[in-house]
Amino acid sequence: MATPKLSNDILDFFKQLEKNNDRDWFNAHKKEFKNLEAKAKAAYKYIYEALNKHDVVDGFKLFRIYRDVRFSKNKLPYKTHFGGAFSRKKPELRGGYYLHVQPDDESFIAAGFWEPNKEDLLRIRREFEQDDQEIRAIINAKPFKSVWGDFVGDELKTAPRDFDKEHPAIDLIRKKQYIFTKKYTDKEVVSDTFLEDVNASFKAVRPFFDYMSDVLTTNLNGESII
Numbered sequence: 001m002a003t004p005k006l007s008n009d010i011l012d013f014f015k016q017l018e019k020n021n022d023r024d025w026f027n028a029h030k031k032e033f034k035n036l037e038a039k040a041k042a043a044y045k046y047i048y049e050a051l052n053k054h055d056v057v058d059g060f061k062l063f064r065i066y067r068d069v070r071f072s073k074n075k076l077p078y079k080t081h082f083g084g085a086f087s088r089k090k091p092e093l094r095g096g097y098y099l100h101v102q103p104d105d106e107s108f109i110a111a112g113f114w115e116p117n118k119e120d121l122l123r124i125r126r127e128f129e130q131d132d133q134e135i136r137a138i139i140n141a142k143p144f145k146s147v148w149g150d151f152v153g154d155e156l157k158t159a160p161r162d163f164d165k166e167h168p169a170i171d172l173i174r175k176k177q178y179i180f181t182k183k184y185t186d187k188e189v190v191s192d193t194f195l196e197d198v199n200a201s202f203k204a205v206r207p208f209f210d211y212m213s214d215v216l217t218t219n220l221n222g223e224s225i226i
Contacts (some may be wrong), residue, residue, distance in 0.1 A: 002044050003046060003192075003195055003196065004042040004049075004195065005043075005190070005192060005194070005195075006040070006043055006101060006189055006190055006195075007037070007188050007189065007190060008186075008214075009036060009037065009149055010036050010039065010040060010082070010101065011101075011189070011190070012103075013032065013033065013036055013210065014080045014081060014102065015102050015103050015104075016029075017078055017080050017101075017154070018080045018197070019176070020079070020082070021076040021077065021078055021080070023077055026077070026078055031122045037062075037065070037082075039210040040062060040082045040084075041062055043195060044060055044062050045060070045084065045098065046195055047060070047097075047099060047195060047198060047199060048060040048086055050195075050199040051086055051097065051199065051202060054111050054203050055088060055093075055202075055206065055209075056088065056089040056093055056201075056205070057086050057087065057089070058086060058087060058088070058089045058090075058098075059086070059087050059089055060086045060087070060213060061085050061086065061087075062082065062083075063079075063082075063083045063084060063085075065078050065079050066078065066079075067079055071088075075160060080102065080103075081100055081101055081102035081106070081107075082099075082100070082101040082102075083098065083099070083100045084099050085097065086099075088209070088213075090217060091217065091226045092213065092217055092226060093209070093213050094113070094120075094137075094209065094212055094213040094216045094217075095111065095112060095113060095209040095212055096111070096113075096114070096209075096215065097109070097110070097111050097115050097202050097205075098110040098111070098113075098114075099198060101189060103185055103186060104186070105183070105184075105185045106186040107182050107185075107186070107188075107189045108182060108183045108184060109181065109182050109184075109198055109201060109202070110140060110179055110180065110181045110182075111148070111179070111180050111202060111205040111208075111209075112125075112151075112153075112177070112178045112179035112180050112208070113177060113178040113179065113188075113206075113212070114153075114177060114179060115177070116176075116177070116178070120216055121176065123142045123216060124178065124215060124216070125160060125163065125173045127215045127220070128169045128172045129163065129167060129169060129173060130220060130226065132168070132169035132172055134211060135172065135208075135211060136152040138207045138208055138211055139151070141207070143204060144204060144205070144207060144208070147182065147204045147205075148164050148180035148181075148182060148195055148201070148204065148205060149181075149182075149216065150180075151172075151175065151178060151179065151180065152177075152179050152180065152181050153175060153176065153177030153178065153179040154176045154177050155174050155175040155176055155177075156174040156175075156176065157174075158174065159174060160172070160173065160174065178212070178218075180205060180208075182201055
């Protein structure tokens with residue numbers, strides 16, 4: 001499988017779009033955008049196929065360029081980036097991957113749990129309340145931490161209802177999202193090795209996904225619920 005490459009043309013287009021974010025300009029350059037979008041889709045497809053060599057990913061989606069402005073104060077019609085998500089095979093595999101390509105060194109990848117539903121969030125919190133040693137060992141292991149760093153995402157200022165605010169694992173329990181991110185410069189994005197690095201970084205998150213999948217497919221007694 002030949003490795004596609006993201007070009008400077010993609011970043012340059014989004015820089016121009018940021019300065020001319022209106023329908024007239026976009027329509028005049030729509031053919032150019034469609035060509036660049038096709039190249040981006042090839043890159044996302046490459047990641048999808050690479051992921052399936054070490055995981056089971058049942059689909060990917062490159063999000064549309066059009067913004068939903070109905071409930072937003074920002075009425076600009078177009079996004080100035082490519083974003084795409086890769087979903088793991090449910091119900092036994094949990095978590096997801098995301099690749100974001102944006103100029104001015106704003107590109108990044110992410111992995112984890114963006115919007116866990118109410119039941120999953122409570123199950124995760126109860127697991128950490130019961131035992132936080134295993135998750136800490138995973139996320140603090142040098143091969144993992146050197147790639148992904150620390151958790152990011154929304155969290156409560158205090159303890160969730162029915163949890164002790166003095167619990168030793170309250171730093172984990174109060175989180176509403178369990179996400180890791182890794183940033184890239186423009187130079188890195190257009191390099192020959194970018195997509196290979198993205199795939200290798202996604203592969204490095206696997207111990208976390210394996211652990212969380214086990215948690216979310218069992219009860220607190222370790223009995224399967226699927």
